[in-house]
Amino acid sequence: MAQFVYGKNVVKELLNSDSEILEILLSNKDEMIERLSKAKGIRISYVDKKVLNDKAKTNKHQGVVALIKDFKTYSLKEILDDIPEEDLGLLILLDELEDPHNLGAILRNADAVGANGIIYKKSNSVSLSASVAKVSAGAINNIKCAAVTNLARTIEELKEKGYWVVGTDMGGQDYRSLEYDFPVCLVIGNEGKGMSRLVKEKCDYIVGIPMKGTVSSLNASVSSGILLYEILNKRFPL
Numbered sequence: 090m091a092q093f094v095y096g097k098n099v100v101k102e103l104l105n106s107d108s109e110i111l112e113i114l115l116s117n118k119d120e121m122i123e124r125l126s127k128a129k130g131i132r133i134s135y136v137d138k139k140v141l142n143d144k145a146k147t148n149k150h151q152g153v154v155a156l157i158k159d160f161k162t163y164s165l166k167e168i169l170d171d172i173p174e175e176d177l178g179l180l181i182l183l184d185e186l187e188d189p190h191n192l193g194a195i196l197r198n199a200d201a202v203g204a205n206g207i208i209y210k211k212s213n214s215v216s217l218s219a220s221v222a223k224v225s226a227g228a229i230n231n232i233k234c235a236a237v238t239n240l241a242r243t244i245e246e247l248k249e250k251g252y253w254v255v256g257t258d259m260g261g262q263d264y265r266s267l268e269y270d271f272p273v274c275l276v277i278g279n280e281g282k283g284m285s286r287l288v289k290e291k292c293d294y295i296v297g298i299p300m301k302g303t304v305s306s307l308n309a310s311v312s313s314g315i316l317l318y319e320i321l322n323k324r325f326p327l
Contacts, residue, residue: 090159094219095141095150097122102227104129109158116141116152145219160217163233165243168206169250171233176205178252178272179320183209184240184288185279186309191215193224194310195277200228202317208243208274211236244291247274256284256292257316259306264296269320277313 091111094100097119103110104125113126116138126133141154172178181199186192192215199207209216216236222229237243244254255267256276276292278284289295298307298315307315 091156092159092219093144093146093154093156094222095145095147095154096223097151097153098226099219099222100153100155101125102230103155103157104131106230108161108230111156111158114141114144114154114156119153122153149223160222160229160234162217162236163206165208165235165237165246168208168233168235172205177270177324179204179317180247180252180274181207181313181317182240182244182254182274182276182288183207183214184276184284185210185214185282186277187215188280188309189215189218189220190224191280191308191310192217193221193226193229195313196221196225196228196232196234198310198314198317199232200225202321204232204317206233206235208235208237208240210240211238240285241287241291244274244288248291248293253293254291255316256289256295257297257312258283258289258295259297259300261295261297264298264316264319267294267296267323269323273320275313275316275320277309280309 100122110131113122113131113133114136115133116136123133141150142148144154181195181204217229217234252272252274254274254276257278276284276288298312
């Protein structure tokens with residue numbers, strides 16, 4: 090299977106990665122993209138912007154669209170095997186997240202803190218796509234993602250590997266109260282419903298972010314950024 094992705098930064102990141110690009114469509118000359126494409130032997134076609142609008146399903150493509158093979162996903166084993174022995178391990182499990190913008194931003198957060206991978210459910214969940222790639226600003230090519238059938242079973246597998254599962258809920262203990270000095274699987278729940286009952290029951294800890302204002306919750310990707318940087322801060326204090 091193949092799909093179209095769009096945006097100058099997205100395509101440049103793809104060209105600098107091992108992703109398999111089948112063709113690039115440009116509405117105008119772009120020296121860097123042309124040079125990188127030529128070095129890899131990738132065909133470039135110059136087309137009207139209307140063609141790009143049709144391929145990208147948006148007019149926000151910045152004059153660049155690439156046809157690529159579907160984004161690569163990994164097995165849980167492949168992600169775990171790739172984590173260095175000296176690394177405590179930091180994984181993010183998404184419990185039926187639905188918004189591609191949230192997934193893209195979480196990928197970006199994960200890349201920024203050096204997380205080892207993201208796990209999401211194959212069904213009833215957002216997956217890797219052109220929209221996700223655009224928001225991720227290239228992080229989609231750097232963070233390994235696993236699409237699994239059963240989240241509860243996956244959590245059990247992680248626990249067998251020594252991971253502690255930290256769920257997120259407004260009623261949880263203050264997120265700053267943990268030391269995170271153990272392999273962490275951080276769970277981010279659905280935008281509206283939060284964590285499912287089964288996943289919540291599997292968590293070793295439930296943490297929340299104190300809210301002092303009038304809003305009752307934060308966006309999933311914003312929450313993930315706060316929590317991931319707290320883990321990084323606890324593991325690598327100044």
